[in-house]
Amino acid sequence: MGKGVAMRLTAAALVLVCGLTRAMPESDIPGCSASAYPVNCYAGNNSGAACSGRGTCVCGQCVCNERESHNEVISGYLCECTNFLCDRFNGQLCGGLDHGTCECDKCVCKPGWTGPGCMCEDSSAQCINPESGRKCSGNGICECNQCKCYEGIEGRYSGKYCEDCPTCRGKCSLYKECVQCQAFLTGKYSFEQCVTQCTLFNVTVVSNLATEEGERLCTFFDENDCRFKFVYGNDNHNEPVVRAQSTLECPPSRGIMGFASLSHHMSSSGSVVVALLTLSLALLMG
Structure with missing residues (x-):
């Protein structure tokens, strides 16, 4: 038969x-x-x-x-095959009907979603460091549209874009130029360059600078031999947070520079927006 x-x-x-x-x-x-x-x-x-x-x-x-x-x-x-033995996300099979369907024990994701349980956005936009344009700053891999940072010889990278490494040499030099132009209107960046190049963070200028847990203190001298200080860390969303001392420490022979006076009169909660608007109004009023 x-x-x-x-x-x-x-x-x-x-x-x-x-x-x-x-x-x-x-x-x-x-x-x-x-x-x-x-x-x-x-x-x-x-x-x-x-x-x-x-x-x-x-x-x-x-x-x-x-x-x-x-x-x-x-x-x-x-x-x-089954249509019920697939990975779940948020308690729903394949993340729910909006994310995908279960076919022969595997999730088939709809456009815009990926991952074994269709739980990940099919994008890497949130992994691109706006400062360098590099995915996860070259210090991690992008999974589920979020950076998963590497652990290097010096320590583990951290931050939203894996841009920081608390046990490494630090990001003081990387942040220096943007801190100068945002907080003190000095340094190598012009007004236009400061707006276009310094997008990773906005400096908050404070009258009394104190280093909090998880932050790193940075100290540099500018072109006028005036010393400036700032600290940096990350917030709960791994976004960089930078605060700068409002006053510059200049040598007696130089006196207090005009830029230092400008930063001194800025509000303790001021940011780059205040500084740049102040400069723009000054230029317009001649």
Whole structure:
């Protein structure tokens, strides 16, 4: 008897004979015996459970188990597939219908989503460091549109863009020029360059600079031999936070420079916006 005939006999016996479903012994099915087509119910080298352990082998054919929930289905020639044994995200199968669907035990994500449970935005926009334009500053990999920072020889990188390393040499030199132009209107950056180049953070100028836990103190001398100080760290969202001392420490022979006076009169909660607006108004008023 050919395979197609066996399938038809099996289906007829299972569904139509006396209303029985998957309960009729193989010996009672016409043309079928316990040894008929057994290999058809096993995968590969016939190892493991018949019908993937999710069904019954009847006359050499797998009849998949039924689930209590009609929305849950076991399918496949060897009952190898389900639409309910996929990864979940936020308690929902494949992140919910808006994210993806479960097909043969694996999530098939809809456009815009990725990951084993369709939990990740299919984008790397939030991993691009706006200062350098590099993904995770070259110090990590982008997963789920978030940077996962590397651990180097000197220590582990941190920050939203893996731009910081508390145990490494630090970011003082990296932040220096932007702190100068934002807080004191000095340094190598012009007004226009300061606006376009310094987008990673906005400096907050304070009258009394104190280093808090997790922050690093940086000290430099500007082109007028005046010393300026700032601290940097990261907030709860791993965004860089920078505060600068409002006054410059200049040598007596130089006196207090005009730029230092400008920064001294800035509000303790002031930022680069205040500084740049002040300079713009001064230029306009001639």
